Amino acid sequence: MAGFYLFYAKQRSHHQVTYAMMEDVDAKIRIAIETLEAQFGRQTRFSERPPMDQLIATILSQRTNYANERKAFDRMWERFGSWENIMEASLPALTEAIASSNYPEVKAPRIQQVLRLIKEERGDFDLNFLATMPVEDALVWLMKMPGVGHKTATFLLLFTFRKPVLPVDTHVHRVSQRLGIITKKINQAKAHTVLLSMLPREAEVLLNFHKLFFKHGQNICTWSQPHCSACALTKICDYFYSQKQNIFLT
Ligand code: SF4
Numbered sequence: 003m004a005g006f007y008l009f010y011a012k013q014r015s016h017h018q019v020t021y022a023m024m025e026d027v028d029a030k031i032r033i034a035i036e037t038l039e040a041q042f043g044r045q046t047r048f049s050e051r052p053p054m055d056q057l058i059a060t061i062l063s064q065r066t067n068y069a070n071e072r073k074a075f076d077r078m079w080e081r082f083g084s085w086e087n088i089m090e091a092s093l094p095a096l097t098e099a100i101a102s103s104n105y106p107e108v109k110a111p112r113i114q115q116v117l118r119l120i121k122e123e124r125g126d127f128d129l130n131f132l133a134t135m136p137v138e139d140a141l142v143w144l145m146k147m148p149g150v151g152h153k154t155a156t157f158l159l160l161f162t163f164r165k166p167v168l169p170v171d172t173h174v175h176r177v178s179q180r181l182g183i184i185t186k187k188i189n190q191a192k193a194h195t196v197l198l199s200m201l202p203r204e205a206e207v208l209l210n211f212h213k214l215f216f217k218h219g220q221n222i223c224t225w226s227q228p229h230c231s232a233c234a235l236t237k238i239c240d241y242f243y244s245q246k247q248n249i250f251l252t
Pocket of ligand 1: 177180181222223224228229230233234235236239240241242
């Protein structure tokens, strides 16, 4: 792991409060993981879903919470009962079945296109061949599918196939930036490779990191307003430090 980070220790001299800074991004990541593990527990749960289920569920989960994704998937499956039937279903019927997922009118044709492509190329709907494919090739293969970007592909490869890749969603990206693990210039697409280069290439470690940062971003370090007063990471947070500086400078 390499890079920089600022570690802040509050110091008092006379009536002034200042923050000392120390550079060490490895330590920052380690402290963040240990602290979030103490809060949420170590994250060890990979997906038990079959790969096809997980791929389509991941498409349904885009901009949708877990409960509504599950509802959409279960309703779709109850209604059509097989991938073949889902592929052949009328678009309005499929759109209606997955309506609890957001943007069903976009996702329904995408799901059918994905199923057609897989059927054309593989002859069936079995994705288990990805387990033995090199990671880079598997990413390229998956990202040929409409609606399957790097994030969706890495979700499937990590959660289902336990490959050493790192999905970076909006929560993981935001928390990493606010803490100062990655700079503000690194967008979500680039953050996959930058964060991965800072972490051990082990699926268990990457799953734990992803889920801890996801939970923290969803519950505490939220997009609209980070709840810093309830956060255990203030000592290692660039954002928190910059806010304090603003207060003391004004
Ligand atoms: S201190 Fe605030 S900005 Fe920093 S990680 Fe915690 S909630 Fe997010």
